[in-house]
Amino acid sequence: MFNNLFSKGKIGSMEMQNRIVMTPMGIHLGNPDGSMSDETVAFYAARAKGGVGVIFTEVTMIEESRGRGNCRQMSAAHDKHIPGLKKLADEIHKYDSKIVVQIYHPGRQGISAINGNLPMLAPSAIECQCVHQPTVAMTTEEVEEMVENFIAAAVRVKKAGIDGVEVHGAHGYLVNQFLSPHTNHRTDKYGGSFENRIRFLEEIVIGIRERCGKDFPLIVRLSVDEFYEKIGFPEEGLHLEDGVEISKRLEELGVDAIDVSSGTYETMNTAWEPTSFDQGWKINLPETIKRSVNIPVIGVAVIREPEYADSIIAEGKVDFVGSARQHFGDPEWSNKAKEGRADECRKCISCLHCMETLMFADMTNSPCQCAINIQSGRELDYSNFREDGDGRTVAIIGAGPAGLEAARVLAMRKFKPVVFEKSDKIGGQLEFANKPPKKEKITWLIDYLRVQAEKLGVEIRLNTAPTIDDLKELNPYAVFVAQGSNPIMPKSISGIDGKEVLSTVDILSGKVKLEGKKVGVVGSGMTGLETSELLAEMGNEVTVFEMADNIGPGLFFQNLIDIMGRVSQYGVKLYPKHKLIKIENGKATFELMESNEIKDYSFDNIIISLGTRSNTELLDQINTNFHIVKILGDASKPGKIRNAMETGFANAYNL
Incomplete structure (x- = not known):
């Protein structure tokens, strides 16, 4: 070969x-x-x-x-x-x-x-x-x-x-x-x-x-x-x-x-x-x-x-x-x-x-890091995979990158990980991240984690959101909570629950398909910009709003240059220094941060991309009912792929 x-x-x-x-x-x-x-x-x-x-x-x-x-x-x-x-x-x-x-x-x-x-x-x-x-x-x-x-x-x-x-x-x-x-x-x-x-x-x-x-x-x-x-x-x-x-x-x-x-x-x-x-x-x-x-x-x-x-x-x-x-x-x-x-x-x-x-x-004063291989640069710290799991069960809630990476390492250590996933597929947030144009490589990571789970005999229960009784039935040595995060839809913004208002997950999951529409996207983080590119590619007229002084606040400049070059080709309009105040019947009202002027824009749909919040479902009950509980990835703090993979790896390695 x-x-x-x-x-x-x-x-x-x-x-x-x-x-x-x-x-x-x-x-x-x-x-x-x-x-x-x-x-x-x-x-x-x-x-x-x-x-x-x-x-x-x-x-x-x-x-x-x-x-x-x-x-x-x-x-x-x-x-x-x-x-x-x-x-x-x-x-x-x-x-x-x-x-x-x-x-x-x-x-x-x-x-x-x-x-x-x-x-x-x-x-x-x-x-x-x-x-x-x-x-x-x-x-x-x-x-x-x-x-x-x-x-x-x-x-x-x-x-x-x-x-x-x-x-x-x-x-x-x-x-x-x-x-x-x-x-x-x-x-x-x-x-x-x-x-x-x-x-x-x-x-x-x-x-x-x-x-x-x-x-x-x-x-x-x-x-x-x-x-x-x-x-x-x-x-x-x-x-x-x-x-x-x-x-x-x-x-x-x-x-x-x-x-x-x-x-x-x-x-x-x-x-x-x-x-x-x-x-x-x-x-x-x-x-x-x-x-x-x-x-x-x-x-x-x-x-x-x-x-x-x-x-x-x-x-x-x-x-x-x-x-x-x-x-x-x-x-x-x-x-x-x-x-x-x-x-x-x-x-x-x-x-x-x-x-x-x-x-x-x-x-x-930290070494160069890899998002998908936590051992890179830390070979001396993470070289000893102790095979001391003794077949003990570890319940993992969530089959995103944090949960699957934890399952991989636990299986290598001879624990018995059992992964619960409420949807019909593995990948978690990765299954949204790979949908915008030019993001196909994310699927490579999903495929890697899937193959590792299969080779190591990890049990994955799809379409299953476990109850406390389900978890107790396993009598787990530990419970790893990797249930991800949900889009932030601030209730303080009047009209946020309007029928014309969607989250980025609605678009990236394919739940809602928009074509030929006039669309406003609120928030210019990487998810907002990538969703904007996807919407523009689908033939929509797209405008992006950002409260900060510049589009893409906090984004690594190479990635920002890359995505900005592509959205500009679609004629996506970009408006920094715009704070969303309210939404009413397709009309989005913004405060202009420099002048305090109030300005309205009308859209067929408004997409909210203001970050995510940890999913804390069942967390209090899990902490009450089980002795060893580890919270991984976005369930602990929403972050990038590295955060998910590292919390999954480190908690499994050190258990």
Whole structure:
């Protein structure tokens, strides 16, 4: 099965057991001084044990004065880091996997506050329009010193017994900044012509080859297209034809493989894609590079399914299949595919919780998190599944993500979970979340939880809302309450119970279908915006109202940019600073928050999207009648998928 994916591969002198690559992603698990932490080793070891052919580490510092991306990342900037890197290599090699360290400098995309409050170094003094940090152009001497920093870091990596090194020339970081005419306006030998713009990378490659030898695998990651047309600047930056030219030159210089990616911070969603981006959406990029060079090409393109991964190798589009988030979500993805258990893969749903937590990690001092795999980044905390359940029954009320994740972990621990679900299907809120356009990946999580329940023999009683007597009949060791939440329909708003007023659940469940109507949506959280998109797609004229100063308050900016780009295509009207006061016969009355003016709008239907409230049905009686009661997910506090999965996992793990 998947013979192409599991054929042996080779990059330079490095031979791999398969064609699967975990590409780099920040994890924020390192020690503050850049030394190797036990948590980092455990994280990568889990992926090696899971069958990944070659693992590329997170971005690794080559100099620490102005080269930090965050406060807890790996470093190869000093000889003192060699023993830690060796510890990592030795651990990975236990599982017949290979390890490559990615070296980089953030350049203008770094954050001054964690780099000595100094301006960020860049080819030219052009501030990044994403991070907006003070930026200074490097002198020629500073560029030459930086070349040496890259080379010296590669030498340390080799001394540590690491299998290869990757120079990060993608995603708008320093090397990419030199390559791109958008960010390189220099007039010395490192700027202007193609030959000058590639000189920085060329000198790094030549230096690594001279100091590390031809037999030490050297890979370069490239944004072969910066996609500036996606943000309205079609003439700016690098385009695919430039990526081809750079790749050809790197092949001439003796680089062993090209790791193809795209985008910069300013075109972020083309590098770290939200859920709307389809699997394989940019596979044409590595395919084009592969047709242009004779060295191996690694490709990424929201690759999630083993079937698809195998097919793009068979079709000659890539030599190696790369993904970071997929292996973050399921370190066992490779083994599952190899063993014919592809249906058990926990496929990444591209929700970007990992990116959101990584971007705020320096403030929260917490590692990068995965919404659907609670063990990711906490391998040392959650590695011991004690099989001490002894067949004891645990009643679980609700078959949403919290309840099903709890059931999975309890079954692994040899408890006997019995899940009650009042509806005719599992999934809970996920069965609403997967209905808007471009949200199909949510169904992957439902499918994963379903398969796990089936494989582990979890009993699920559909169409059953248990009574206290039903629960007592089980004589449960514990009761887990995961009965979700209900839409908030504030009774303080006059007319909220009118026949023309609906909740988002009414729309997303399919209970009510609206076509060709004039619809007002009150509330611009993600549910409100996604429901608006669905309504617009169904041919309705949609207007969204929000009491806050801006549409989408509190939403992660990548997801907000993504959904706003789509609703704008439908002509959805957006009105922030509007507070709903009352509804009467299809007329919605709002107070304008800036002027206190009262304004009326008329609609055929008004959809309320003002959040949800925990379902507390039977909760007091459950607490009275049972000794061990755990409240999970939205039933405890309405939140995101991570909250549901984490409360389900942790309570089951620690019971």
